[in-house]
Amino acid sequence: MSKNKNTGNKGPYSYQKRREGEARSCVRYRCALTNTIQDVLRQRPGWLEVKDEGEWDFHWCDIGWLRENFDHTYMEEHVRICHFRNHYELTRKNLMVKNLKRHRKMLEREAGKLEASKCDFFPRTFELPSEYHLFVEEFKRSPGSVWIMKPVARSQGKGIFLFRKLKDIMDWKKDGSRSDEQRDEMVESYVAQRYIEDPYLISGRKFDLRVYVLVSSYVPLKAWLYRDGFARFSNTRFSLSSIDDQYVHLTNVAIQKTAPDYDPEKGCKWQMQQLRRFLCARHGSEAVETLFRQIDNIFVRSLQSVQKVIINDKHCFELYGYDILLDHNLKPWLIEVNASPSLTASSQEDYELKSRLLEDTLHIVDMEGRLSGREKRVGGFDLMWNDGPVYREDVNLEALGNSCFTANTHLGCVNDRNKQLRQLLKPLPGQKKI
Template sequence: MTRSMKAFIDKNDIYVYEAWKYALTPLDVDICSEKPKALDSKNNFDLWYEDYDSYDFDNREKLARYVYSYVYRKAITRKNYLDSTIKQYRVKRPDSILHTSWPEGYFLELDYAEFLDDSLDECWDLKQELIDNENGTKLFIIKPALGDRAHGIHIFRTQNELQTILDKQEQETDDDCQMREYLVQEYIADPQLFKGHKFHLRVYVVAIGKLKVYLNKKALMLCSGSKYDPDNHFDLKSHLTNTCYQGEEAIVREFDLENGLVDCDSDFKVPLNVDRIYNQIKSTISDLFEAAIGQPMGFQPLPNAFEFYGLDFLVTSSNDVKLLEVNAYPDFKQTGPLKHVVYQMFADTARILLGNGELQVLECVLDS
């Protein structure tokens, strides 16, 4: 008699729980939301999903046939490590798309704002860039290496402006020692616009085993809260496109990577070249995860594990894509009424792991 399949799905995130319920029910998988008191191979779970901080990583092999989340993935999820991973990969691969789809970055380590000069001495390339930019022709963006939800992101032109930003940030926190790690990049000042608003594409991927990477062809387009104003870099609502920064006024649209923005294609600054955008995103994702494999201390794909990632891409006015960041445990709730974008991805993932059948939205972009 064939054993029925079962999955443990933590109810801590009800949105994700409902997505798994949608994906697993058609495969006749029994869903358990109460963690077994004893973990051993007799549990016979086929899939296990819970929050990263709750895992008993020492007993992963006993949890299930497939366990959500790799143990180590900071090589792509921590911004300064991501920059290093990409730079090391590009050195021996002059034809990689990562030369153009990843903006040049500089690692800045800073204890206190008053020591910015000393930190810049340790980051000579950035210091020289700022010296050369005293006339303010370039914009730069600073991002905390471990930041999320747009916290700590600022745009500046000169060292004096950066000093002002850091001084203010230090005054607004009670921490005795700041000890911050930052990634500084040249700001992409020529974005494609939708109805005058800057936007980025949130693209979901699922990495499985050691290692296949699948791209969700259904993406999201997230817009800035106010119209893009290149002459006012202090108005972050004009420049930042994170939904958490926009609050309840966030504009989120469905973007089909094969066909473009759903229900509308005429309100862009310049006509979209969807094929160009799609192909660049696929190539960037493929090279990115291949680069991650080369960093075993920071990225260790495991044969019985899988994980979703949310990758953010900016589209320029030339229809080129720029990778902004990679997020583990992405906030799926930001899909709002477009939950089918996520639900269909969960369903395809369940088919790959536990079932069979034709994939609806996932496309394999790397099979290592």
Template sequence: MGEEDEDSSDLATTDTDSTSGVEMRLPHLESEDVEQLPAFAQRRARLAAQGRDVGAHLVPFSLSYDRRRDPPREGECQHKLFFKIDGASSNCVRNAWRRAGFERTSKGGWNLWWGRPLKFQEHKKLNEYQKVCHFPGTYYLGRKDNLARNVSKFRRSKGPSSYPYLPVTYILPDDRARLLQDWRDRGEKGLYIVKPKASARGQGIRLVAKPDVEIKKGANVLVQRYIDDPLLIDGRKFDMRVYVLVTSFDPLRVYVFKEGLARFCSQEYHGENGKVGGYKSKLRHLTNYSLNKKSAAVEEEGDGEGIKWSLSHLKERLAAMGHDPAPVFERVDDLVVRTLLSVEDKINANMGMYVPHRGNCFELFGFDVMLDSALHPWLIEVNTSPSLATEWQLDKRIKNQLAVDMFNLLGVCGYSRQGMRAREEPPKKDAGFADKLRRQEIATGRRPPLASLTEGDADLLMECDEEQALAGSFVRVFPAPGSERYLPLFASQRYSNVLLNAWQQTPRSQRPPLPAPGAGKR
């Protein structure tokens, strides 16, 4: 169900993972380097100015063990940082925390939660230091039937051209008649792929040529038009795993990791004369690594040789084949943003009801995208717990860095009960009718967004800038240059999105100064 189990079996293993000896193409930062970044210092200063007990609590993450954390230096904060795992996790995540000085706990008082999504009600107890690795309700994306429903609702509301990336999908049993009509309209020739509504790893998936007889009446499954002209490389089909990090839905902030994976079928596709041969053979048609690794002689080879490549290697190959990868991956970014837009109103409704603090939730998604022979990207599914297993050196190289960059970007902060008690309540920001009106006018375009910035706006804009500056190999795709074109695609215009987009589009030299914290009270 979009939840690809991680390597839960290795929970008990000692973490001997190391990145040493692995070729690093991504920048490699030491903790000291991260701390030297102006954005890191700004983040620390901003949080401290709000009365938060940050100090030494705001830790840098890195690929090497931070020796300064063990034991704590004289005068350094003694409060520990804790992570809690409930569900599956991976070495690359646990090691990133341990290197930064976190300890694992099975109790409360944790700073970072990893694993299963919390129940909606469980969010209510979160304090502002806690971060949870899911937003409430992302199964709207992670379950295949929900994804299809949400995308089709989005297309109904914003027009068919608003989302050109999902293969035509039927949710059975309700859509059976429509499916059969589609098949007949295509001269009873097209292939369909039948999937359980909530499953993973290629389990229960099959291809059918005669849906009228091959799919039982009353079957409770999802059926999609099969993309039968995939782009082939060395005669084999592949799909791409794109890592997407969302740090906020209001305002929407979306990052795509520069590196990712291409997963290949272990057998050749054999498409001839527009016909697909051997459609019952999973190893030709399904790109799931978990299926193909069982095929004989699949071991790690050099990047670009086996059944799993890095995306950078794939891009090189595309270029060598005469395809410019840049526009292809721009369309992939567009696919990512539009997919998230199809659920942002629902997730924000849950956030409003259950989540007490703006920074409580984040989520790493695994978007699976296939290219057809015209290089059009198709969304296959969204995984809400993408596997971060590091079976191959290639996985280690990519996923260790992914974990470190993700946590640096998020800015995980320590928790101190005393600090919480001692500290003054932060001033309520921007409350009141006048401010509501101001926000509404900005959201509806009746007031220029940057003309009357408040302290709360300043805090938000600084938070976003810091996050972006600490993003490592994550690239922000929303908001980003040109992303104001997405604003009409939101279910309702949010003030925060308009504000952040305006900030993003305005050259630095023309931006108004931000009000200093506490300025409003003086």
């Protein structure tokens, strides 16, 4: 059980008894959120919710709890929480880019420029104000280009704006019409990033991809890719003539649902399978396979870039939400990585997707001890990296050559998770067959 280091309370069951089967399916949990994850936890057979002061085996905590309590909480061997201690090395926009740049330099030094070029999947980015002079030099090389400013630690599109002129930054700082809260945002660090001016459009609208990656360990690195995900569309046709219109340029659902003509019934998402079918019909399966291998490369390289700086802890796992943008040449760009991807559903379809995702996350975390540890697939998750690339049995490695980083991935493919789980897991006591 987990308890505060200052208390001596013990739970009613020892972990050893649980491993022997006496209370194997009884998992006491805490949950800081009130959305889909709470529903999934409450519906899991044998799991019992505990109050704030109760001892727990599993905690779906928020970032605030982690920051305030991690160093003061004693955790027994079996306890699990849903964040690594310094997850922000990948999920803060400035630190993500810093780590990627460092990793690229290391690859160039140790393996050559060709290998380093495989990290060229994020736009030119500078942290402000610390890299302001470097940014100005780059800005002047391409006058008239569009840049985007983002606060490094905010989400849901808050504080973001586009600009074409250096004076726009100064004007924004000095704009007395903004609220005190908006002016205070400048106390934070920002990143200035080259805006992707030629995004891939569908029906004239911009979109990005939300993809889920689960890391169960950083030492060794063990990462899983979920088959389902979605494309998030803007509600307004794309144009660079008005860079102040958030409904054109920001695909965040939190932004789009405030549009005057937003239709909550229709929403602004495509399931990943729908997007993959669309791209195959337009560009052919070979081009789409190449695209999705490049996306795999983004996942692995980004995780490797922080592998040595993340504080690995056997109690921790992380469900990341990756945001990927495609340009008109079908090149994928990493926009950001979220440590707390939204688990609030925007539709019934979205709720079902996130429920499946979270159920399968809990299967992999495996509080009940039902897995062998040798699985290459659990529900909708496919193991893509396990201290090295994981390949499908039907893959011809010689044919792949150096073109593919990982092969055991099925992003946007059929997710027959129920069938797979029936074969993999025996029902828990009191659980209906899947």
